[in-house]
Amino acid sequence: MYPGYFCRHCHAPGLEWVDVTGRGVVYSFTVQHRRIEGRTEADTILAIVELEEGPRLFTNLVGISPNEVSIGMDVVVDFQRDKDDVLPMFRPHSV
Amino acid sequence: MAREPLAVVAGIAETPVGHVPEMTAQEMLLTSIVDAVADAGLTLADVDGLYTAGTRVDHLTTSSSALAEALDLRPRICLTMPIGGMQFTASVYQAAALIKAGIASTIVCACADNPLSSMQREGTVERFAEDAAHPEFEAPYGAAVFSLYALIAQRQMYQYGTTEEQMSMVSVQLRENASRNPKAQKRDSITVDDVMNSPMISTPFRRLHCSLISDGGGAVVVTSADRVKDMLKEPVYLLGAGESRHHLYISQAHDLTYSSASRSSEIALKEAGISASELDFACFYDSYAMMPIIGLEAIGICGSGEGGDFVEDGNIAPDGALPINPHGGMLSYAHPGRSGGWLNMLEAIRQLRREALGVQLSADVGLVQANAGVESGEITLIFGRG
Numbered sequence: 001m002y003p004g005y006f007c008r009h010c011h012a013p014g015l016e017w018v019d020v021t022g023r024g025v026v027y028s029f030t031v032q033h034r035r036i037e038g039r040t041e042a043d044t045i046l047a048i049v050e051l052e053e054g055p056r057l058f059t060n061l062v063g064i065s066p067n068e069v070s071i072g073m074d075v076v077v078d079f080q081r082d083k084d085d086v087l088p089m090f091r092p093h094s095v
Numbered sequence: 096m097a098r099e100p101l102a103v104v105a106g107i108a109e110t111p112v113g114h115v116p117e118m119t120a121q122e123m124l125l126t127s128i129v130d131a132v133a134d135a136g137l138t139l140a141d142v143d144g145l146y147t148a149g150t151r152v153d154h155l156t157t158s159s160s161a162l163a164e165a166l167d168l169r170p171r172i173c174l175t176m177p178i179g180g181m182q183f184t185a186s187v188y189q190a191a192a193l194i195k196a197g198i199a200s201t202i203v204c205a206c207a208d209n210p211l212s213s214m215q216r217e218g219t220v221e222r223f224a225e226d227a228a229h230p231e232f233e234a235p236y237g238a239a240v241f242s243l244y245a246l247i248a249q250r251q252m253y254q255y256g257t258t259e260e261q262m263s264m265v266s267v268q269l270r271e272n273a274s275r276n277p278k279a280q281k282r283d284s285i286t287v288d289d290v291m292n293s294p295m296i297s298t299p300f301r302r303l304h305c306s307l308i309s310d311g312g313g314a315v316v317v318t319s320a321d322r323v324k325d326m327l328k329e330p331v332y333l334l335g336a337g338e339s340r341h342h343l344y345i346s347q348a349h350d351l352t353y354s355s356a357s358r359s360s361e362i363a364l365k366e367a368g369i370s371a372s373e374l375d376f377a378c379f380y381d382s383y384a385m386m387p388i389i390g391l392e393a394i395g396i397c398g399s400g401e402g403g404d405f406v407e408d409g410n411i412a413p414d415g416a417l418p419i420n421p422h423g424g425m426l427s428y429a430h431p432g433r434s435g436g437w438l439n440m441l442e443a444i445r446q447l448r449r450e451a452l453g454v455q456l457s458a459d460v461g462l463v464q465a466n467a468g469v470e471s472g473e474i475t476l477i478f479g480r481g
Contacts, residue, residue: 002232002346028253028351030245032238033295040237046297048246048346058233058346066298071253087235 002057022077023093024051031066049075049090063091098368100332102191103323104478105201105316106135109441112311112429113280116212120312121156123207125165127314131203135316136327142316144172144193144202146186148433152213162205172199180380181465182206183437184474188336190317200319207312208432227469229344241305241383242297243345243469248385249299250351255400257388259299263290264406265384266303266426272413273423276453280307281427290384304384306425312434313441323481331447334369334460334479337362340472348470352400355473356393356464363475364394367460371395374477375458376446377417378439380465381424387411390464391419394475413454421446421454436465440476447480 006013029047032040045061047069061069062078076093079086108130110123118126124147132139145168147159155161158175162168172193176182183206190202227243228234251257267287273279290303323330339358342348364371371394379387388402396417397405410416422428422442425435443461445451460479466472 002229028246028250030242030249031295031298032242032245033297034239036237036239044237046236046238046242046246048351056346058229058236058238058344060236071249082235085235089236 020051020053024049024075024090026061026069026071026073026075027056028071029061029069031069045069047090057088060087060089061091062089098334098366100320100334101336101366102194102317102333103320104331104333104444105137105318105322105326106131106133106328107313107315107441107444108134109313109438110207110311112278112431112438113309114211115209115310118209118310119156120150120153120207120209121161121165123209123312124157124162124205124314127207127312128162128166128203128205131205131314131316134328135318136325137201137316139166139168141201142168142203143170144190144199145170146190146202146204147175148182148186148206149175149177150208150433151210157207172202179433179467180382180436181467181472181474182433183440184463184465184476185338187315187317187333187440187476188338188474191333191336194317194319201322202317203314204317205312205314206434206437208434209310210432211308211310229346233344233346239297240469241300244383244386245297245300246345247351247389247470248383251385251389252299254352255403257385257400257403259291260287261403261407262299262304262384262388263287265381265387265411266290268406268411269381269420269424269426272421272454273427276422276428278452279423279428280309281423300383306382306430306435307427309429309431311429311431311438313437315441315444329448330481331444332479332481333476335363335365335367335477336475337366338472338474341470343468343471345469352389354389354393354466354470356390356466356475357395359473359475360394360462360464363462363477367477367479369460369477373460374417374462375460376421376456377419377462377464378424378443379419380436380439381420381426382430382435384426387419391417394462394464413456418456421451421456423453439463443478447478
């Protein structure tokens, strides 16, 4: 999920920021083989990660070879600088 | 017919498809509208509604307002419906409802797009990368649209054991269908090995699992069943329609293997008064080879996770239990941007009229499925002969 005006499930307003552990599992992933000019390098790993707390995030996996990724593997957040932004990405995490 | 139809398709038209640099999208639209009305045995004066989809490039000249001006139409309903890949099913669904309500009598729904000529292959890939991901929470990670669909395919394979070979068999069968169609963009036969040795695009999709980039479009004339006596061609009836939404952006899907087509097809089949097993064929939105497999499961012709086996057992071939996309679909016939699914619907109508250009099925009732976004919402239409 991403920040919104109210809860998608109970429609209550007043959502608050809460801390999470940063740990989760890979729900699905794909290795985008081709380089896209001005956007991504070849073999970028795109993933949807399910946090321990439940919400899912779209992200990149880093610190792992594309052929070693599997659905269900444990990952932990790894904040990466991307131009002017800092993006939450995920890397392998042994439980 | 078991039930009173929602509406009737009186006329259709389709432009040249594939690489068509000699026509602009507006020229395709104007030609299609005029030709479809003539095919129906009507005149433009009979048309009181116009739906179009707009295009990515020539959006100023392809809106419903621009086309109404160019044809000097004075429609009571005139709407550009920019809802991605399912505009064609949505516009026919809305047209049928307005006609049923007595608000309009004859509505033309049209769509054409020319990404191959206007943006070329690379430009189209880059443009599509910007469209489908959440601008703040998905797009910064760099996914192209094929990667968003690849996330669905990967999960389907993980969760149900659907194989790359089974997915490749969809590409092979649709190319086989296209090889018998003189108008198809790709007609050279391919094998499962060819598909599985084609360049990797985004795991598990290889190039031959991905739909084409094409130019083309078409139009349909929707009117009420009481106009049948005036028609030149055999009428094709809209027997049922259903819509369902799920999410907009892929990271918000509750279950990547769930398709809203299960709900939209349930509504449409119930309205038509038939079950999935009574369908003679289906035209699925085959943007990627995994999508018809998920579609087969969604409409209930087989169980969840059984779509791959259903394909492997030969059931989607023209002589199978449920032939799909007999013209070759978006994977091999043509995929002209926003009007990609249009050609699937036009094929369904040609099949029921016995006017197929290639494979001609002996079919009385068919299903047309479309989705928008990344499996975000679905519309099902059921068409039948009188």
